[in-house]
Amino acid sequence: GQQVMQIPQYQHVQEGEDFTTYCNSSTTLSNIQWYKQRPGGHPVFLIQLVKSGEVKKQKRLTFQFGEAKKNSSLHITATQTTDVGTYFCAGDNYGQNFVFGPGTRLSVLP
């Protein structure tokens, strides 16, 4: 079945440093979503990418969808302590199934 992997599993950065998490699917995806879960909280939707090679920005966050629609990345510029949490990608295999990645846990040291 479809598998979605994320790397790294954990990332510790100093406040102000950049951060990137990568999401890789074993199958081609129709779209990919990114969610953020703060410690003790529930996942909150960040963005959805649909088109091959698509790039979207939200303030300091940049999201990319690969040309082959099998991978994606989330890049945070100049991290802040408010960025702490676990970032999940979730991929849809053209309606056949829907899988969340295991997440990347980000900690930001002040």
Add this chain to the structure above:
Amino acid sequence: GAGVSQSPSNKVTEKGKDVELRCDPISGHTALYWYRQSLGQGLEFLIYFQGNSAPDKSGLPSDRFSAERTGGSVSTLTIQRTQQEDSAVYLCASSPPGGWLVEQFFGPGTRLTVL
């Protein structure tokens, strides 16, 4: 407006007992999803409802798990003969009309502990 609500927020039960978890989606949302999240882990998809029907039940881990949705609104997830490995946070999410996968709004979850 009101978000997705789940009840109870916490449930402690003994091994072998049945439990019922409830999800109230956002009004007007047609799709409803159940996930399970073990401590420090990712989200495990359980089941998806579109209206009252469940086109995808592939994530239910065993026949002890069942879910229903009535009136296109409230959903209940039932776990029969609970086992210790069922201990997790059970998350419900809903999404507005717009196809199979649009933005999902998550509830706060029910933390289930099986002793």
